[in-house]
Amino acid sequence: MDHSEATREVLWNIGNVWLMYLMFAVSAGVAAYGLYIRIARWRRGREAVRFDRPAERLRLLLRHAAAQGRTVRERQAAIFHTFIYTGFIILTIATTVVLIEHDFGIPVMRGAFYLYFQSFIVDVFGALVLVGVLIAAVRRLFVKPKKLVYTDEALWILTAIFAIAVTGFLIEGWRIAATRDPWGSWSPLGYMVAQISSSVMSEGAMRTAHLIGWWTHAALVFGFIAWAPYTKMAHVVFGPLNIYTASLEPIGAALRPIDFEKAEVLGVKALSGFTWKDLADFDACTECGRCTSVCPANTVGKTLSPRDLILDLRALLHRAPIKRNANGADGGASEDVFDLPIVGVVESASPESLWACTTCAACVEACPVFIEQMPKIVDLRRYLVMEEADFPDTMQEAVTSLESRGHPFRGATASRVDWADGLNVKTINEARDAEVLLWVGCGGALIERNQKVVRATAQLLEKAGVRFAILGREEKCTGDPARRIGNEFLFEMLAKENAERLNNYGVKKIVTSCPHCFNTFRNEYPQFGGSYEVYHHSEYLARLVDEGRIRPVTADERSITFHDPCYLGRHNGVFDAPRKLVQIASRRGVVEMEQSRATSFCCGGGGGMSFIEEPKDKRVNQERARQILATGADLVAVGCPFCLTMLEDGVNARRGERDVRVMDVAEILWQSMNSENTEQTKDYGTNGKKPGD
Amino acid sequence: MNIIVCLKQILDPLIPVRDFRIDPELRAAVQGSASLVTNIFCENALETALQLRERAGGKITVLAFGAPSAEDSLRKALAMKADDAVLVVNDGNVHPDPMAVARVLAAAIRKIGAFDLVMLGRESGDWGAGQTGGLLAEELGVASVSFVDAIEVADGESHLKLHLKRQTDTGWERVAAPTPLVVTVTNDEHNVPRIPKTRDVMMSYRQPLAKWTLDELGIDAAAVRAGGDYYRVVDLSIPVRETKCELVSGDSLEDKVSDLAARILQVTRAM
Known part of the structure; x- marks a missing residue:
């Protein structure tokens, strides 16, 4: 047979074709309206600039929408979603080919293209859709992972897709059999249906079945198109859109400043406080639950669930009218849902949940459609803190201490310079020509255990011949805890004050051993007049090692794992520098934990949470300690004062299981410089207590 | 009810011990890097006043006598929702004695006008x-109740009368007192100072705040500027803490125990 003649008759056996066009028009109209009302509601949100830098956005779209960058991270989802997703694309292309052939009269459905693509490939991908739907159904009905949301809607979606695919194969088979299509075997599944049907059905029966089947298939397809925008299937449109309009900044730069002169409400009280992009986030959600499954607070059994927060806010959004309700102002039944206070109305936005977030942003990192859950939690906290002054007592103490003392540790007994006793460390006032400012941080200066880290760092810098200085008693908290707790006002005051001081001293380069300070300087101070070259001490020390200015002479024999601090790794993408330090200072290198690098699990200390006493059976640091113990490592290296104290507490609580030490990378490096440098590393493990404990 | 709450701004009492310095000449603490805060008992007094106003209505005026920086304490009080604020600027001795302070406060209160209740912290940090507090009551010629931690307005009285709960060495006393009255307030779990709302902190900087000089008060301003003549600090020093380590000796456990017991007796007798 000559392949070049291969084709099939479009709309064989079908009369009253106008009805199909009518169905299509109605279905497209209903679908368009569904998309319109969602978008119209977003337009009630505040401004956000998310269509700039198109080239970067397009790259993001290709990587994460087209190539499913994050979706495929999970094995089950990678399989079933890829099957359904690619099937949809291929079948849509195939339908478009039919449209071009039939409605535009351009003969494309011919020859090899017809056989290879339109028949064979389309059949294979159609089969993959069926397999994908079955895997998804088995997962939903039998495997039942905890992170999913079990709705009837989800099951109906699977049923609809399954029915569409099955009817498609049936009518293909009946057409092949009834027309004795010479090219039928190029469509393997359809051909199989044809073979079976022709052995049990007469040609007339097959024609009738085809006619009924075809209209059923059409009704299902058009019905599905009409219905989809009203369901989570809207992610087919809103997912890619959300990825295109995602934040292009590092996660560490996700929090927005507030214009205190203009803001009517501080923080987000109601939906009206969100930007259009926040509202679009709600509609993009596919209910996959990955955010909640990686949330440290949720993992240890706290009520916080980023997934539920997004879904509850979406449900609230869908209750809102698409235009401001004119009668809303005077209250009553007609009150605009857009103005309802979220905390108190939305169950998943309870204070208990909001005050469990460590702002680790594992949720943000996990989301396949780039929803930004964490900044919304901080927005809600801002309202509670600044408008209601309603937040946990121990956090209030930290904030009050920040206000009056410039550090969050109430009752700290050390001064800002005690850590440098016996070292030749100068203040910037004494050493104006210093090339680097060593930013000590409140944790480094005031918590006994962390002082040793700063000491090691300073000694390493000195050994490498770096001309550095400190601010000494003039140093004040960068404001990170204030900002994460939600006191943006206090943060702004501290940021402006610090930036002014640093600018007055002409500081250009900052090195700090605190990732929170690091993130704040790097991503947040530029908005408050402070632009500096900022390094985490691990980055700077790694550079000194590269330049040969630091040469380790001994190697640690122990098995070492590294815990990525959220604000260094996930928030700022620094993963390799601290590992490199461990690598060169130890004999065995880094044993990785299951959750490491971008998917690292928080120590539990971020977001102001180190100022909260967690319930004994729900402690994030103990869960992380469990993961550390599971590696079999003797030592866990860290790069953050909060991680250091949290993890020390965590491994100490699990002491009975195995003895694990916690050390900062700078301490490990300093120890490797000289076998006698053990002054730094003797006998800790029990003194990780914070002042005020 | 007209309530006047007196606030004192002091050096942060929570500075690290190693940062605490004394100026031997001035016989006073050196500020150094310490911040200035409102005396905690004064904040307890303000919180008690705010709660009283919530229940009984009225107006709260906060009053401070101190350096221009004391304006910060008053602004914070305004943020906590005090109604009015008055600062009597101290341009003389920075550590006037309590009698001089009481005279200034009394003069300022007379200038503010009629009051039902004056509240102060029980002491400064x-x-x-x-x-x-006691001296101020004398100056104003009214009764005073000290160490109060709760105040209620007595119901059904024709004359405004207050029920007060005061802490004593052995427990509590409940007393009733007619107004006008001066009370000094101590801390209790119910009068932990509230955190002001940020909105109110922002607004507090736009509120009026009266600043009076000592000369406006019709008192002997020169005597106040000199620091008063009621008492003077003769000497001021930071206590030196000594720790001594002795090792218990003895061959057997019994010997060690008796040696330990002997040493304990020795130390306790010396005390």
């Missing part, structure tokens, strides 16, 4: 003299 810097000098801890604990005398200003």
Whole structure:
């Protein structure tokens, strides 16, 4: 047979074709309206600039929408979603080919293209859709992972897709059999249906079945198109859109400043406080639950669930009218849902949940459609803190201490310079020509255990011949805890004050051993007049090692794992520098934990949470300690004062299981410089207590 | 009810011990890097006043006598929702004695006008003299109740009368007193100072705040500027803490125990 003649008759056996066009028009109209009302509601949100830098956005779209960058991270989802997703694309292309052939009269459905693509490939991908739907159904009905949301809607979606695919194969088979299509075997599944049907059905029966089947298939397809925008299937449109309009900044730069002169409400009280992009986030959600499954607070059994927060806010959004309700102002039944206070109305936005977030942003990192859950939690906290002054007592103490003392540790007994006793460390006032400012941080200066880290760092810098200085008693908290707790006002005051001081001293380069300070300087101070070259001490020390200015002479024999601090790794993408330090200072290198690098699990200390006493059976640091113990490592290296104290507490609580030490990378490096440098590393493990404990 | 709450701004009492310095010439603490805060008992007094106003209505005026920086304490009080604020600027001796302070406060209160209740902290966290409240009552010629931690307005009285709960060495006393009255307030779990709302902090900087000079008060301003003549600090020093380590000796456990017991007896007798 000559392949070049291969084709099939479009709309064989079908009369009253106008009805199909009518169905299509109605279905497209209903679908368009569904998309319109969602978008119209977003337009009630505040401004956000998310269509700039198109080239970067397009790259993001290709990587994460087209190539499913994050979706495929999970094995089950990678399989079933890829099957359904690619099937949809291929079948849509195939339908478009039919449209071009039939409605535009351009003969494309011919020859090899017809056989290879339109028949064979389309059949294979159609089969993959069926397999994908079955895997998804088995997962939903039998495997039942905890992170999913079990709705009837989800099951109906699977049923609809399954029915569409099955009817498609049936009518293909009946057409092949009834027309004795010479090219039928190029469509393997359809051909199989044809073979079976022709052995049990007469040609007339097959024609009738085809006619009924075809209209059923059409009704299902058009019905599905009409219905989809009203369901989570809207992610087919809103997912890619959300990825295109995602934040292009590092996660560490996700929090927005507030214009205190203009803001009517501080923080987000109601939906009206969100930007259009926040509202679009709600509609993009596919209910996959990955955010909640990686949330440290949720993992240890706290009520916080980023997934539920997004879904509850979406449900609230869908209750809102698409235009401001004119009668809303005077209250009553007609009150605009857009103005309802979220905390108190939305169950998943309870204070208990909001005050469990460590702002680790594992949720943000996990989301396949780039929803930004964490900044919304901080927005809600801002309202509670600044408008209601309603937040946990121990956090209030930290904030009050920040206000009056410039550090969050109430009752700290050390001064800002005690850590440098016996070292030749100068203040910037004494050493104006210093090339680097060593930013000590409140944790480094005031918590006994962390002082040793700063000491090691300073000694390493000195050994490498770096001309550095400190601010000494003039140093004040960068404001990170204030900002994460939600006191943006206090943060702004501290940021402006610090930036002014640093600018007055002409500081250009900052090195700090605190990732929170690091993130704040790097991503947040530029908005408050402070632009500096900022390094985490691990980055700077790694550079000194590269330049040969630091040469380790001994190697640690122990098995070492590294815990990525959220604000260094996930928030700022620094993963390799601290590992490199461990690598060169130890004999065995880094044993990785299951959750490491971008998917690292928080120590539990971020977001102001180190100022909260967690319930004994729900402690994030103990869960992380469990993961550390599971590696079999003797030592866990860290790069953050909060991680250091949290993890020390965590491994100490699990002491009975195995003895694990916690050390900062700078301490490990300093120890490797000289076998006698053990002054730094003797006998800790029990003194990780914070002042005020 | 007209309530006047007196606030004192002091050096942060929570500075690290190693940062605490004394100026031997001035016989006073050196500020150094310490911040200035409102005396905690004064904040307890303000919180008690705010709660009283919530229940009984009225107006709260906050009053401070101190350096221009004391404006910060008053602004914070305004943020906590006090109604009015008055600062009597101290341009003389920075550590006037309690009598001088009481005279200034009394004069300022007379200038503010009629009052039902004057509230102060039981003592300040810097000098801890604990005398200003009583002396102020004397100056104003009204009764005073000290160490109060709760105040209620008595119902059904034709004349405004207050029920007060005061802490004593052995427990509590409940007393009733007619107004006008001066009370000194101590801390309790119910009068932990509230955190002001940020909105109110922002607004507090736009609120009026009266600043009076000593000369406006019709008192002997020169005597106040000199620091008063009621008492003077003769000497001031930071206690030196000594620790001594002795090792218990003895061959057997019994010997060690008796040696230990002997040493304990020795130390306790010496005390």
